[in-house]
Amino acid sequence: MSKAKFEIAFEGHPFDEGEIDVRDLAPTLLALGDVVQAANKALNGDRANARLKMATTDEGSFVVALTMDVGWLTDMLDTVDAHKQRVDAANQVMDLIIKGTTITVGGTIGLIAAVKALKGKPPDKVKLKSDGTAEITNNRNNFLVDERTLKLMQDSPTREAIADLGKNASQVDGLDYLRIGADTEAIKAVRLTKTDLTSFKKPPEADEPGTETTRREAWLKIVTMHFTFGYKWRFSTRGERPFLAEMEDSDFQNDVQKGKVTLHANDTIRCQLREEQSISASSLITTIYVEKVVEHRPGARQMNLL
Structure with a gap:
């Protein structure tokens, strides 16, 4: 089992005496515990579990000393060095979560600092680098995270736990900073204002459309044609409103x-159609393609009176 110790502090005038209402403290600590468990689950899967425990501390602005345990689920695995290399231990998990900004340029930041920097919005750009880090661009500002931190940023349960932490901590009366x-000397701790905490909401997921494709054979009446590819x-068909379709039969x-086939308005073709519907939460887009013309029938050129 590995352990990592860290602290959180409620900074503001009501906490100068080193006291806090347990009704304010408990929801924030429970939410932070959920963040730790969700992050450990995302990084270690079922190979290791994590617990967040409270430890004693000195008085001051109300400071809570916490210990995070990451333990192997099977005692036998404690003796297998190869397994430990595949499990992110407590200090690594905690570093990926809470690491603040480095004094020197070029260092990585942790999950909470990254979420703070994004201000509730998805990043403009993410660039994976060969050294195991990712460069994130947001509103023309760049910062680096470990690729495992990026994994946490993309993990839905972890982001939901982060949002819950922000919601609970932002409701603490008199809080200036969490x-x-x-x-x-090397790292500046993450300090969160209430504005930061309220921006911890999980960003909306991209409205990615799904596509459904159907194929059928149909008779179509030509209304207008183009002799240029693309x-x-x-x-039109059966008296319905005319529609556009892409001609794919080259x-x-x-x-x-080449003049081998002469077309006129009101000619009909029997063809194989492909219909693609792009479906999203906000739209339905239908595109029709003529894959192959099976038969062409010229339209009537004059009325048959006899």
Whole structure:
């Protein structure tokens, strides 16, 4: 089992005496515990479990000393060095979560600092680097995270736990800053204002459309045609409103261009159609393609009176 110690502090006038209402403290600590467990689950899967425990501390602005345990689920695995290399231990997991900004340029930041920097919005750009880090661009500002921190940022349960932490901590009366971690000579701890905490909401997921494809054979009446590749033709069927379709039968279109097939308005074609529907939460887009012309029938050129 490995352990990592860190602290969080409630900074503000009501906490100068080193006291806090347990009704404010408990929800924040429970939410932070959920963040730790979700992050450990994302990084270590079922190979290791994690617990967040409270330890004693000195008085001051109300400071809570915490210990995180990451233990192997099977005692036998404690003796297998190869397994330990595949499990992120407590100090690594905690570093990926709470690491603040480094004094020197070029260092990585942890999950909470990254979420703070994004201000509730998805990043503009993410660039994976060969050294195991990722460069994130947000509103023309760049910062580095470990690729495992990026994994946490993309993990839905972890982001939901982060959002819950922000919600609970932002409701603490008199809170100026929630400090996570401690300042050192090399790293500045993450300090979160209420504005930061309220921006911890999980960003909306991209509205990615799904596509459904159907194929059928149909008779279509030609309304307008184009002799240039890439332009859509206009058809009608059974008295319905005309619609556009992309002509994909290059052989038929070549025959038209070479004069082997003469087309006029009101001609009909029997063809194989492909219909693609892109479905998303906000739209439905249908695109029709003529894959192959099976038969062409000229339309009537004059009325048959006899």
